[in-house]
Amino acid sequence: MSTQNDLNSVIVDLSSNTTEVKKTSEIGLPTKFNLSVLRGQVVFTSAYILINKHGKRLFQIDNHFNRLERSYKVMFESQSLPFSRDDFQKYGDILIENNKETQSCPYYQVLILLLAGKSEIVGDGQESYRNGFGGNLAQVLLIANPMDIKADWTFDKGINIFSFPYQREIADAKPTLYLGGIQGDHILSAINTYYLCKALEKNHVSIKDLYSMYSNWPVQQQHSFRLIMHDLKNNRLKIESSLQTLYPHQEESLYTLVKSMLKRPTFLDEYKHFESKEVQCLLHEVVFTSPEYPHYILEGATFGIMGIDKQNQVRFIPLENKSSDTNKGKVLESTTIRLLKEIVTGCGYDYLETSVTYEEALNFNFLFALSATRIFSNEGIKCPPIQSIDGKVLPKSSKKSIEMTSKIFEKMKLFFENYTY
Incomplete structure (x- = not known):
């Protein structure tokens, strides 16, 4: 299977209309593009290169181009992309041409990002003004990565x-902002951690019951529960005596469970073992x-x-x-x-x-x-x-x-x- 170091990516500079090929492992988000880095003015689509009897193709190329164009209209308030459908295919062809070594792999993922440049300056010299927004699309990135095949x-x-x-x-x-996914995953992760800790004590409880229990708690208790579960999982809990102070609003049974986990000298190893064993049962x-x-x-x-x-x-x-x-x-x-x-x-x-x-x-x-x-x-x-x-x-x-x-x-x-x- 191809690794990230095997694959090449393509950088398209729209101001000079030039392309550059770099190793995927060397690609980073340029900090000079402050509209994308600081303001989140960046859109993307996740595609893949398909290999079949016709050769290599950027799969669903028209759907991905149309998605980028729709996203561009919303995020940049401009009617059409500064590159054409034919240009887009050319970028894909350059990527394919520079990844010939993946012939044994039937497909690989391509993240296509549209990056905004610097914010707009109104006026000239000392009389100018910049509010940190505005500006235009500056760069297209086509980042090739090995396809993550699910189990x-x-x-x-x-x-x-x-x-x-x-x-x-x-x-x-x-x-690229997935705030809902981040917030939801915090809850998912906390419930999974509690489930695994109970399993370690051979006191199994169902995910259904855990979800119901969590949903019925007040907001403060939910938040404190997430914090203590995340810190336990990431080995950030050190002082047992301060649990009630640092993580208030919890039932005594939860503090007892956490203290029991902390007393296990090989807790993290045991946790990882159970995580692998129980992965199909988790959220x-x-x-x-x-x-x-x-x-x-x-x-x-x-x-x-x-x-x-x-x-x-x-x-x-x-x-x-x-x-x-x-x-x-x-x-x-x-x-x-x-x-x-x-x-x-x-x-x-x-x-x-x-x-x-x-x-x-x-x-x-x-x-x-x-x-x-x-x-x-x-x-x-x-x-x-x-x-x-x-x-x-x-x-x-x-x-x-x-x-x-x-x-x-x-x-x-x-x-x-x-x-x-």
């Missing part, structure tokens, strides 16, 4: 997701729901969702609410979901774009987590199913829905084998 069990058994009420701030664009991903009740399923922190409901109907989450429903959420348009819609139609199935409530999702035959890095398994083209939401296991899939998913993935495999431009 086989994620495709066979499925993943466990944790729901977090959150509306992506700019759902029309794809900036794995965060999915956003609409903040207001009733809660609607929106999207994962890093993935979109396709489902097959109780009536064996393929369902996708609409990009935004319609006047006919109460869902106030809005989601990022996924290039992978655009592809799956084509595949589903090609299989002869109709699909619906309708809102899905949290309660309804719990009764689906299938829910799948879809993204550019989640459709490749060691055994071929698949998508990881969602096994549970907040510890609540989805029902057994119907025979019809299993047949439908098999046909969809087989059609998808053929699409990959024949893709070209």
